[in-house]
Amino acid sequence: MLNERQKLILDAKLAKLTNQHVKVIQILKHVINTDPKISIEELCMLNAAYKCTVEKERVSKALKYFKERHLAEYDLSDSGSEAEKSPSHLIMLNEIAKVEQGICDLCHEFIKLITDKLIPNSISNEHKMICNKFKGDYYCILLEFTTGKAHKLNLMEAEMSYIAASFFTTLDEMEHEERFSLNLNYALFCYYELSDPEQAYMIADTGYYIALSTMDKLDVITGNGIGAIAKILKEYMNIWQNQR
Template sequence: MGEREELVYKSKLAEQAERYEDMVKFMKTVAYMDPLMSIEERNLFSVAYKNVIGAKRASWRILQGNEGSDKNDKNEKNEKVQEKKCKAIYQNKVEGELKHICHEVLDILTTILGKEDSNASESKVFYYKIQGDYYRYLAEFTKGNERQQVAEKSLVAYKSASECAKVLVATHPIKLGLALNFSVFYFEILQSVERACEVAKEAFDEAIQQLDDLSDDRYKDSTLIMQLLRDNLTLWTTDMPNQEEQEGQRVEDLEGDHEES
């Protein structure tokens, strides 16, 4: 067993044991090797980092939403101030970990896309999509100019992926996954409900028209993502009595938005 094969095997073992930090280490090494990753390897790479970043995103959201109890008297107010400082320090720690992981993935993707065959549309869609995802993750918690910059980079990456995806059939899981995550980007980051719905609906409608031609090996993955697209469309197009209620609902709905893993 060569070094590459051993790393892939260890990565599979780590996935089974749910030791995703180890899985990341193994697949990071593979990602920098020549030749470029196979379909199996790039899926392992994606799963490893998605599980690690997913846990930290969940932690950040809990901290972001945990405001603590109200304090009334002077001593309690002082205690409240200390609690806020303590929480801010801890939240900054989590954000630092998130940034580290995102930039690590983005550096790897820059290297891979620099080597990628210009004719390899499927793999380029895959990598540009992940690039868009990780810039989106950065945009979730950054602020000001930094948030604007990473949001713009996420948009560029998703658009590059969409351009490459034109040659793929509408039911291709990678193309559907791209549409799903791109629409979530429009909804969550740019807060453009209309554009989010347009992207999701177009992908869903085109896939429905080609559903009869879907091969058996892709049927499960493709139809699952189509269901997630439809779920989001239902969620986003629900009529709201007024704008204030819509804004309130949007905050609650973010946790419910579905994206491809």
């Protein structure tokens, strides 16, 4: 017979199958508030739910931005002055701002959950690696919507999170896909956000060769997942090598 926690995890998995991502978040937050020692599978399920919710909001923002550009062109052709905005245009700008704030709130919520609950109760070095990697990923999302001091702070937090995650990969041999996704995301962060192509190439190169040596030890599904990441790493390495 399933206990209360097992029933909640089953409910979360069923909600995931039906793309009820907000419900997954609500259930797993309840589980964490009761017992913050969650498995890596549960951690990744929570991340997937937040990620899908954020992506949904990003699509919403893109659609609203498209409409806003259309209204801006209409206002300009109608008045001849870019400074004058119609009521419809102003409403759309306000809606875009609300969507952006919603995305930021989701990111901060997950980061706080990781920082306050999950990292202090991590069950292994691999668990700590994934937690810090997810923190870095969500700080990177925040970089899209911040400027000035807030942007600099998110940049610093993202880098510190990726450095921490990378440190934990040196303590144990890790075979989870997120270990190699870390190399990919960290390399992209170094290249595009820190403007450090040498560091980006080194991180990608390390992940690529460790992935190659790891794939043959794993089952087909996991091996294929890591192989796909290795292929992307190699593609970026080739691009960056040609730009040297």
